[in-house]
Amino acid sequence: MTDQGIELAVSTVIFALRPHPTTGETTLWLPLVRRIRQPHEGRWALPGGPLLPDEDLAASARHTLERTTGLSSSYLEQLYSFGAVDRSPQRVVSIVYWALVRSDEVAGAVDGENVQWCVADEIPELAFDHDGIVQYALNRLRAKITYSPIARFFLSPEFTLAELRAVHEAVLVKRIDPANFRRQALATKTLVPTGSQLTGTSHRPPALYRFQVTSSDRNPR
Amino acid sequence: MTDQGIELAVSTVIFALRPHPTTGETTLWLPLVRRIRQPHEGRWALPGGPLLPDEDLAASARHTLERTTGLSSSYLEQLYSFGAVDRSPQRVVSIVYWALVRSDEVAGAVDGENVQWCVADEIPELAFDHDGIVQYALNRLRAKITYSPIARFFLSPEFTLAELRAVHEAVLVKRIDPANFRRQALATKTLVPTGSQLTGTSHRPPALYRFQVTSSDRNPR
DNA sequence: ACAAAAGTGTTAATTTTACACCCATGA
DNA sequence: TCATGGGTGTAAAATTAACACTTTTGT
Numbered sequence: 001m002t003d004q005g006i007e008l009a010v011s012t013v014i015f016a017l018r019p020h021p022t023t024g025e026t027t028l029w030l031p032l033v034r035r036i037r038q039p040h041e042g043r044w045a046l047p048g049g050p051l052l053p054d055e056d057l058a059a060s061a062r063h064t065l066e067r068t069t070g071l072s073s074s075y076l077e078q079l080y081s082f083g084a085v086d087r088s089p090q091r092v093v094s095i096v097y098w099a100l101v102r103s104d105e106v107a108g109a110v111d112g113e114n115v116q117w118c119v120a121d122e123i124p125e126l127a128f129d130h131d132g133i134v135q136y137a138l139n140r141l142r143a144k145i146t147y148s149p150i151a152r153f154f155l156s157p158e159f160t161l162a163e164l165r166a167v168h169e170a171v172l173v174k175r176i177d178p179a180n181f182r183r184q185a186l187a188t189k190t191l192v193p194t195g196s197q198l199t200g201t202s203h204r205p206p207a208l209y210r211f212q213v214t215s216s217d218r219n220p221r
Numbered sequence: 222m223t224d225q226g227i228e229l230a231v232s233t234v235i236f237a238l239r240p241h242p243t244t245g246e247t248t249l250w251l252p253l254v255r256r257i258r259q260p261h262e263g264r265w266a267l268p269g270g271p272l273l274p275d276e277d278l279a280a281s282a283r284h285t286l287e288r289t290t291g292l293s294s295s296y297l298e299q300l301y302s303f304g305a306v307d308r309s310p311q312r313v314v315s316i317v318y319w320a321l322v323r324s325d326e327v328a329g330a331v332d333g334e335n336v337q338w339c340v341a342d343e344i345p346e347l348a349f350d351h352d353g354i355v356q357y358a359l360n361r362l363r364a365k366i367t368y369s370p371i372a373r374f375f376l377s378p379e380f381t382l383a384e385l386r387a388v389h390e391a392v393l394v395k396r397i398d399p400a401n402f403r404r405q406a407l408a409t410k411t412l413v414p415t416g417s418q419l420t421g422t423s424h425r426p427p428a429l430y431r432f433q434v435t436s437s438d439r440n441p442r
Numbered sequence: 443a444c445a446a447a448a449g450t451g452t453t454a455a456t457t458t459t460a461c462a463c464c465c466a467t468g469a
Numbered sequence: 470t471c472a473t474g475g476g477t478g479t480a481a482a483a484t485t486a487a488c489a490c491t492t493t494t495g496t
Contacts, residue, residue: 004274051226053312057304081302081316083278091274091326092230093316095302095322162447180486182449203447204493383474401459403476424473425466 006083006091010070011048011130013079013098013137017154017170020119026170028141029106030134031069036114039089040127044116046134049096061097065200068115071106073099075153076115079137082129098137100153121173145171147171152211158200160206161185179218190214227312229283232269234300234319234358235290238375238391239329241340247391249341249362251355252290257335258389260310266335267355269315282318289336292327294320296374300358302354303350319358320372327437342394366392367426370411373432381419381427382406411435 014031020027033046047068051060058076065073076099083093111117113197118124145151151167152159165181185191190212197205235252241248253265272281279297280346285415286294297320304314332338339345344355366372372407373380384401406412411433 004229004272006272006274008225008227046455051225051227051304051314053227054306056306057302057314078301080299081278083272083316085275085277093272093278093314094315095304115246161449177487178447179449179451179488184485199494202495203445204449204495206448330454381475399474400461400476400478405458420467422474423468425475427475 006093008051008094009048009094010051010057010064011046011094011096011133012061012064012076012102013046013096013121013134014065014071014073015137015141016101017167018106018117026166028138028171028196029117030120030123031111031115031117032123033068034114034116035127035212039179040116043127044124045127046096046130047115048096051095054097057095058097061099065099065101065103069101069106069109071101071109074102075100075150079133079140082133084129096133096137098140102156103154104156108120142172149188149211150201152220158194158196158208158210160208162206164209227274228270230313230315231272231278231285232267232315232317232354233282233285233297234267234317234355235286235292235294235322235360236341236358237292237338238320239327239338239386240323242255247387249359249392250338251431252332252336252338253340253344253347254289255335255337256348264348265339265345266348267317267351268336269317272316278316279318282320286320286322289333290322290327292322292330295323295326296321296371300354301362303354305350317354317358319361321371323377324375325377340363340427363393370409370432377416379415379429379431381429383427385430 014053016029017026018029019025021069031047033047035041035043035045049050049060049067051057055063057078061076062073065076066070076097079096079098081093081095083091085091103189109117112218113187120134120138123131126134145168151171152166154167155163161182164185165176165178168181169176191209192212194208194210198208199205237250238247239250240246252268254268256264256266258440268285270281270285270288272278274409276284278299283294284299286292286297297318300317300319302314302316304312306312329369330338332371339356341359344352346352348355349357362371375388376384382401382403385406386397386399389402390397412430413433415429417429419429421424
């Protein structure tokens with residue numbers, strides 16, 4: 001009832017796919033922001049900010065995402081809430097979201113003054129307990145992509161099965177048999193062929209697909 | 222940085238197994254508390270309370286559990302955080318946990334003045350969005366019991382495979398083949414036979430098992 | 443014609459499911 | 470000895486995984 005004086009913040013782990021700087025392989029990246037005040041001043045941290053009184057939790061995450069990257073998310077899901085007592089002099093409860101950004105959007109993004117994109121598996125030491133949070137988000141993404149069709153949120157609405165498979169391979173960092181992947185993907189019945197093909201390749205033109213829009217797309221949770 | 226004046230509360234969905242009042246079948250139950258002030262005064266709601274400044278999130282959930290039921294939880298996991306702007310005149314962000322209580326503990330519990338245990342699938346209309354939260358917790362429990370050995374948290378440390386199976390059957394509300402269940406359970410290698418048997422049954426005495434204690438028991442998340 | 447990826451077919455291995463049947467105990 | 474669940478065996482069915490092979494394009 002009475003005010004507890006606990007600060008509420010919302011942070012977001014933002015995932016996007018980009019080529020790895022050395023290997024060139026498509027890899028998971030995420031943006032970090034440099035802290036410009038105490039505590040942990042100068043350290044890299046997850047983008048976030050205080051929850052505004054008239055802002056939904058998810059809206060807060062979306063705003064942070066737009067503010068720090070200039071991008072919009074194609075998928076957003078709550079990850080976990082952290083609120084250990086010892087986090088800092090002023091007690092903070094952080095509600096953390098994770099988000100996916102489409103590759104065609106992220107291609108045009110550039111690092112800002114205090115924003116830097118990092119390869120997800122090569123993160124520097126972060127402020128607070130953000131290392132653990134990133135690891136937790138990575139686990140969640142990798143687990144979820146294996147049983148849920150979230151891979152599509154990295155892609156444009158129309159895509160080939162090879163592109164969809166490439167997303168899985170990049171996220172899970174392992175090769176996947178194209179023939180079996182195709183059958184599994186089509187067996188879900190969530191994939192609809194558009195009828196058209198992707199031309200301009202130096203091989204047989206692949207068919208284009210799109211995902212069926214389901215009602216659960218609005219309430220992922 | 223500045224105080225936002227948002228109230229922080231922690232609620233808990235507490236599950237226990239008891240016989241169904243009419244069918245006698247072992248069924249999922251959960252305790253509800255009657256609200257004694259506005260908003261939603263008189264309505265049933267999930268047990269919970271404001272987060273104290275020096276209290277961990279999980280500790281808050283545990284305290285609520287003990288306060289309202291007089292019991293302790295054998296398992297506690299964060300469920301979700303809710304914080305829509307429209308929840309009430311005073312904005313509240315609720316961090317919700319779910320908990321399991323052992324059957325031998327709950328047997329001795331009695332309903333208090335403003336506490337009532339209800340069959341989980343026959344919940345009355347609740348205050349706030351608590352109906353949805355209960356449903357979400359039920360989904361989570363039913364999903365998790367199929368891939369994680371949480372069923373044991375309803376049981377005493379030593380139990381028979383039939384008792385373990387009965388927990389699965391009660392939670393999922395469906396019959397499970399005893400032979401196949403046994404093999405699956407033993408295949409996980411998390412089950413250790415104690416060497417002793419349960420006597421006093423009017424049939425072949427079943428072997429007693431206990432679960433291996435793993436390090437992940439401390440950080441379920 | 444050749445390379446390269448799209449797409450199809452086939453089989454082995456593994457996991458899941460169904461159910462028959464023997465075992466050990468109390469009544 | 471009978472009823473009752475404990476516990477084992479086994480085979481069909483479904484799923485997963487591995488890989489050969491055919492198709493269609495650009496060069």
